Amino acid sequence: MSEVRIAKLFKSYGNVEILKDINLTVEDGAFVVLVGPSGCGKSTLLRCIAGLEPITSGTMTIGGKQVNDLPPAKREIAMVFQSYALYPHMDVYGNMAFGLKFAKVPKADIDRRVNEAARILQLEPLLKRRPRELSGGQRQRVAIGRAIVRKPQVFLFDEPLSNLDAALRINTRVEIAKLHKMLKATITYVTHDQVEAMTLADKIVVMNKGRIEQTGKPLDLYYRPVNLFVAGFIGSPAMNFLVAAAKKRDTLDLGDGHELAVKLPAACKVGDKVTLGCRPEHMTFGGSGKLKLTGTVDIIERLGESGFAYVRLPSGQTIIAEVRGDPKHGNGDKVDVALDAAQLHFFNSDGMRIE
Amino acid sequence: MASGTETGIVGMSRGTYLRLLAFFLAPAALIYTIFSIYPLIATIFNSLYLRQPDGSYLFSGLSNFYTLLTDTTWSVPFWNAFRNNCYFFLIHMLVQNPIGLALAAMLSLPRLRLRATYRTLIFMPTMLSVVIIGFIWQLILSPLWGIAKMFLQTFSLGFLFAPWLGQESSALLTISLISVWQFVGIPMILIYTALLAIPEELIDAATVDGLNQFQAFVWVKLPLILPTIGLVSILTFVNNFNAFDLIYAMKGALAGPNFSADIMGTLFYRTFFGNQLQLGDPSMGSTVATMMFIIILIGVMTYLFVIQRRMQRYSF
Amino acid sequence: MRKPASAIAVHGILGLYTALALFPILLVIMNSFKARNAIFGQPLSLPTPSTFSLIGYNKVFGDSSVVSYYVNSITVTGGTIFLTLLFGAMAAWALTEYKFRWNTLLALYLSIGIMVPIRLGSVSIIQLIVEMNLINTLTALILVYTAQNLPLSIFILSEFVAQIPKDLREAARCDGLSEYSIFFFIVLPLIRPAMATVAVFTMIPVWNDLWFPLLLAPTGGKQTITLGIQQFLGQYITDWNAVLSALSTAIIPVLILYVIFSRQLIRGLTSGAVK
Numbered sequence: 001m002s003e004v005r006i007a008k009l010f011k012s013y014g015n016v017e018i019l020k021d022i023n024l025t026v027e028d029g030a031f032v033v034l035v036g037p038s039g040c041g042k043s044t045l046l047r048c049i050a051g052l053e054p055i056t057s058g059t060m061t062i063g064g065k066q067v068n069d070l071p072p073a074k075r076e077i078a079m080v081f082q083s084y085a086l087y088p089h090m091d092v093y094g095n096m097a098f099g100l101k102f103a104k105v106p107k108a109d110i111d112r113r114v115n116e117a118a119r120i121l122q123l124e125p126l127l128k129r130r131p132r133e134l135s136g137g138q139r140q141r142v143a144i145g146r147a148i149v150r151k152p153q154v155f156l157f158d159e160p161l162s163n164l165d166a167a168l169r170i171n172t173r174v175e176i177a178k179l180h181k182m183l184k185a186t187i188t189y190v191t192h193d194q195v196e197a198m199t200l201a202d203k204i205v206v207m208n209k210g211r212i213e214q215t216g217k218p219l220d221l222y223y224r225p226v227n228l229f230v231a232g233f234i235g236s237p238a239m240n241f242l243v244a245a246a247k248k249r250d251t252l253d254l255g256d257g258h259e260l261a262v263k264l265p266a267a268c269k270v271g272d273k274v275t276l277g278c279r280p281e282h283m284t285f286g287g288s289g290k291l292k293l294t295g296t297v298d299i300i301e302r303l304g305e306s307g308f309a310y311v312r313l314p315s316g317q318t319i320i321a322e323v324r325g326d327p328k329h330g331n332g333d334k335v336d337v338a339l340d341a342a343q344l345h346f347f348n349s350d351g352m353r354i355e
Numbered sequence: 356m357a358s359g360t361e362t363g364i365v366g367m368s369r370g371t372y373l374r375l376l377a378f379f380l381a382p383a384a385l386i387y388t389i390f391s392i393y394p395l396i397a398t399i400f401n402s403l404y405l406r407q408p409d410g411s412y413l414f415s416g417l418s419n420f421y422t423l424l425t426d427t428t429w430s431v432p433f434w435n436a437f438r439n440n441c442y443f444f445l446i447h448m449l450v451q452n453p454i455g456l457a458l459a460a461m462l463s464l465p466r467l468r469l470r471a472t473y474r475t476l477i478f479m480p481t482m483l484s485v486v487i488i489g490f491i492w493q494l495i496l497s498p499l500w501g502i503a504k505m506f507l508q509t510f511s512l513g514f515l516f517a518p519w520l521g522q523e524s525s526a527l528l529t530i531s532l533i534s535v536w537q538f539v540g541i542p543m544i545l546i547y548t549a550l551l552a553i554p555e556e557l558i559d560a561a562t563v564d565g566l567n568q569f570q571a572f573v574w575v576k577l578p579l580i581l582p583t584i585g586l587v588s589i590l591t592f593v594n595n596f597n598a599f600d601l602i603y604a605m606k607g608a609l610a611g612p613n614f615s616a617d618i619m620g621t622l623f624y625r626t627f628f629g630n631q632l633q634l635g636d637p638s639m640g641s642t643v644a645t646m647m648f649i650i651i652l653i654g655v656m657t658y659l660f661v662i663q664r665r666m667q668r669y670s671f
Numbered sequence: 672m673r674k675p676a677s678a679i680a681v682h683g684i685l686g687l688y689t690a691l692a693l694f695p696i697l698l699v700i701m702n703s704f705k706a707r708n709a710i711f712g713q714p715l716s717l718p719t720p721s722t723f724s725l726i727g728y729n730k731v732f733g734d735s736s737v738v739s740y741y742v743n744s745i746t747v748t749g750g751t752i753f754l755t756l757l758f759g760a761m762a763a764w765a766l767t768e769y770k771f772r773w774n775t776l777l778a779l780y781l782s783i784g785i786m787v788p789i790r791l792g793s794v795s796i797i798q799l800i801v802e803m804n805l806i807n808t809l810t811a812l813i814l815v816y817t818a819q820n821l822p823l824s825i826f827i828l829s830e831f832v833a834q835i836p837k838d839l840r841e842a843a844r845c846d847g848l849s850e851y852s853i854f855f856f857i858v859l860p861l862i863r864p865a866m867a868t869v870a871v872f873t874m875i876p877v878w879n880d881l882w883f884p885l886l887l888a889p890t891g892g893k894q895t896i897t898l899g900i901q902q903f904l905g906q907y908i909t910d911w912n913a914v915l916s917a918l919s920t921a922i923i924p925v926l927i928l929y930v931i932f933s934r935q936l937i938r939g940l941t942s943g944a945v946k
Contacts, residue, residue, distance in 0.1 A: 051366070051844075052845075053363075054363065069365065069366045070365070072841075072845045073844065073845065073847030078845065079845050081838040081841070083836055084838075085841065086842075087857065088861065089861060099845070102847040102848055102852070363769070363770050372771075376771060378851070379762060379854070380762050380765050383758040383762035383781070383821050384777070384781070386758065387822070389814075390817070390819075391818040393799070394793070394795035398791060398793075401794055454688075458688060461685055473689055475929075477685075479693065479926070479929065480695075483879070483921075483926075484878070484879035484881070486897055486921075487921050490914070490918055491695045491698075491699050491918060492695065495698065500710075536692075589786075593788065597788040597790060599790075604901060620790075627793070637794050637798075641794045645791075648787065651788070655786045
C-alpha cells in the first residue's frame with residue numbers, strides 16, 4: 001500500500017501562511033493532480049510531500065509510515081522536476097544510476113534497473129550522452145527514468161511539461177498516462193494547465209491561496225463545481241457569470257431588462273442575490289428558446305469547426321458563447337444567445353454552490 | 356512542531372545544522388580573520404601606542420597621529436608622500452584610464468579582425484611582475500644602454516633625452532607612466548566587457564536615429580558604461596594608494612632622488628623597517644599604515660555611498 | 672567598420688599600441704641571447720650566429736638557488752590556489768545555500784578584504800608570523816596569500832554557485848545525498864570553470880608579489896622567484912648579460928602560462944569584477 005495521507009497540514013514562512021489546513025489522501029495507484037493559479041501553494045505542497053520543505057504542523061504518512069521528519073531520500077519518493085534537474089556532468093546512465101549508487105544498491109541490480117527503464121522510455125541509444133546533447137523531450141524522459149529506477153512508493157511531478165513545446169507536450173502527456181497504467185504507480189502531479197489536469201487525473205485537487213478549494217473526479221469538478229473559484233478555474237474559456245436577483249421562484253432578474261425563466265434550486269429564496277453560471281459550450285449563439293440573452297456581437301474568434309463569440313449584454317458585461325459552423329453575423333449585430341437549462345450553475349452571495 | 360522548521364532542511368536537527376555550517380564556513384572564516392582582519396585591527400591598535408626608549412610600549416591615544424601630521428621630522432615626509440601619491444593617482448586617472456577606454460572602444464568595434472590577438476597582447480605587460488617591469492624600463496631608460504636616446508634620435512629629437520629616472524623633477528612622472536604602461540590592460544578589459552554587454556540593437560537604433568559610430572559611442576555607450584568607469588576609478592585608487600613594488604624595485608626604499616618618488620607604500624616600509632637614515636619603528640609604521648587605511652576607506656566609502664548611488668545601472 | 676579608411680586607422684592605432692606594449696619585453700628577451708658587445712652595439716637586432724651567447728643564462732642557472740626559487744614560487748602559488756579554491760568554494764556554497772541569522776553579516780564581513788588591502792596589516796602580520804615561528808617559511812606565505820585571496824574568490828564563486836539551478840540540488844537531496852556529498856559530488860564539479868578562472872586570477876598576483884616575500888621570507892633559501900630575481904639583479908647590476916637573462920628567466924614561464932590561460936583570465940576579470 002503506497003498511499004499518501006496528509007492531515008491538518010500547515011506551512012508558513014515566518015508569519016506568512018503558505019498552506020492552510022490541507023487534508024488530502026492520494027490513494028494507492030491513483031493519479032492525483034494539484035492544480036491552481038500560480039502562487040496558490042500547489043508546488044509548495046508537492047515539495048512538502050517530497051521532504052524538500054519542512055512543514056510547520058500536521059501529519060503526513062506515505063505507505064502508512066509517518067514521514068514528517070524524514071529527509072527526501074528516506075521517504076521512498078521520486079520527483080520529476082520542472083527543469084528536469086539532470087546532472088550536467090554525468091551521462092544519461094550516470095544520471096539514472098546516481099541515486100541508486102548512494103543507496104548502496106548492488107551494481108548488477110543498478111544495471112538491470114537502468115536498462116529496464118531505458119527500454120520502457122526508449123532511451124537505450126542515448127545512455128552514453130550528456131544532458132546537453134539531448135532534446136527537451138529526451139531530457140524529460142531521462143528525468144522520468146531517473147524516477148522509475150528508484151521504484152518509489154510515490155512519484156511526484158512538478159509541472160513536468162511546462163518546458164516543452166505544444167506538440168511535444170501533448171505527446172508526452174499521453175506517454176505519462178500510459179506509463180501510469182503500465183507501472184500502476186501512485187502519482188502526485190502539479191500543473192497550472194487544466195487540460196493536463198482533466199486528461200491525466202483520477203482525482204483533481206484545486207488549490208487557491210494556500211487552501212484546497214475542491215477535490216474530486218475531473219468531470220465532477222466540471223459539472224458540479226462547489227464554488228465560484230472552481231467554476232471559473234475549470235473549463236476554457238471560463239464559465240460566464242451573471243449576477244442576478246431571484247424575483248420569483250422561477251424567475252431570475254438580471255437587472256438589465258433580461259428576465260430568465262429558470263427553476264431555482266430549493267435552497268434559494270425569493271429576493272436572494274444569485275450568481276448564475278453557464279459555460280460557453282452550453283450556450284448556443286444565434287439560438288432561440290425560452291432561455292435566451294440578447295446582446296451585440298463584439299467580435300467572433302473563428303477557430304474552424306467552432307469558435308467563440310464575445311457578446312455584449314445591455315448591462316455592459318461581455319459573455320462568451322460557443323459558435324458552431326460559420327455564422328452569418330458580423331461585428332455589431334444584435335444576436336440571441338440561448339442557454340442550456342440543464343447546464344446552469346447557481347452560487348449564493350458567498351460564492352458557494354446551491355442546489 | 357516538526358523538526359527542520361528552523362533549519363529549512365527536513366529531518367535535520369539544530370546541532371547537525373550548526374556542524375554543517377561550521378564545516379563549510381570555519382576554514383575560510385578562520386584563516387581570513389587570523390591573517391587579514393586581526394592584523395588590520397591590531398595595526399590600528401598599535402598606532403595608539405608609543406615606543407619607549409627601553410623598547411616597551413605605552414598607550415598614548417592619538418599622539419602618534421599628532422606627531423605624524425605636525426612634527427616636521429615626520430610630517431614633511433608624510434605630506435611629501437601623500438602629495439606624490441595623489442600625483443601618482445592623478446596620472447593614472449588622466450592617462451591610464453582614458454587610454455584604456457579608447458583601446459576598449461576600438462576593440463569593441465563590430466567586425467574587427469584580430470580582436471583577440473590585440474586584446475591578449477596589450478594585456479601582456481599586466482601579467483608580469485612589477486619588479487621585472489621596473490627593471491626592464493630602468494635598462495631601456497638608462498643612458499648607458501641608450502635605447503631611449505636612440506629612439507629619440509631617429510626622430511631627430513635626441514636633444515630631449517635626459518636621465519629621467521635620476522632627476523628629481525621627472526622621476527615620479529616617469530615611474531607613474533611606466534605603471535600606466537603596465538596596467539592599462541585592466542581598465543581596457545573591464546570597459547571592453549562592459550561595452551560588449553551593450554546589445555547591438557541599441558547601436559542599430561542610434562544609427563537609425565542618424566548618429567554616426569562616434570556619436571553613438573559618446574551618447575549611447577558611454578552613459579551605459581559609467582558604472583564600470585566608476586569601478587575602474589576606485590580600483591585605480593585602491594591600487595595606487597597601496598602601491599609599493601614598482602618604486603621599491605626601481606628606486607629602493609629611499610624612493611630617491613631626495614624622496615621625489617616617495618609614496619605612502621614606501622614611506623610605510625621605511626618607517627617600519629628603518630633604513631640607512633633611521634631606525635625601524637613599529638608604532639609609527641602602524642600609524643602610517645592606519646593613515647593609508649583611512650585614506651583608502653574614505654575613497655571606498657565615497658565610491659560606495661556617493662558615486663555608486665548616483666549611478667544608474669542598467670540591465671539589458 | 673564599413674569604411675576601409677577608418678578600419679586601417681583603427682588597426683594602425685591598435686597595432687602601434689600593441690608594439691609599444693610588447694617592445695620592452697621582446698627587447699629584453701632578444702638581448703638576453705646576445706654577447707655583451709652585441710647588446711650595446713646592435714641592441715635592436717635579433718641575435719645572429721655571431722652574436723648569439725648563453726653566457727648570461729649560464730650565470731643565472733649557475734647560481735643553483737634560482738631553481739629552488741622556482742620550486743618555492745610553485746609551492747606557494749599552488750598551495751595558495753588549492754586552499755583558496757577549496758575553502759572559498761565551501762564558504763561560497765554555505766553562504767548561498769543555507770539560511771542562518773548571520774548570513775548577510777558574515778558575507779559582508781568576508782567581503783571587506785576585497786576592497787581593503789591586507790598589506791596594511793603587515794606590521795601585525797609579521798609579529799603574528801614570528802610568534803607562530805613561521806618566519807622564513809613558505810607556510811607563512813601560503814596562509815597570508817590565502818587570507819588575501821579568499822574574499823574575492825568567495826565573491827566570484829558565490830555568483831556561480833547561485834547559478835546552479837535549485838532543482839538540481841533538490842534532485843540530489845531526493846537521490847539521497849548528504850549535504851556534504853551534494854557539495855563534493857554536484858557543486859564542485861559544476862563550478863569547475865569558475866574555479867579555473869579564480870585559479871588564474873589568484874595565481875598572477877601571488878606569483879608576482881614582492882611585498883610579502885620581502886617581509887616574511889626574505890632569506891634562508893625560501894625566497895620566491897620574484898624576490899630572488901630582485902636580489903639577483905641587485906647583486907649583478909653591472910653584468911648586463913646576467914641581468915637580461917635573469918629578467919627573461921622570470922618573464923618567459925609567465926608568458927607561456929599567460930598564452931595558455933588568457934581566455935580564462937579574461938573571462939574571470941569580466942565575470943568577477945564587473946558585477
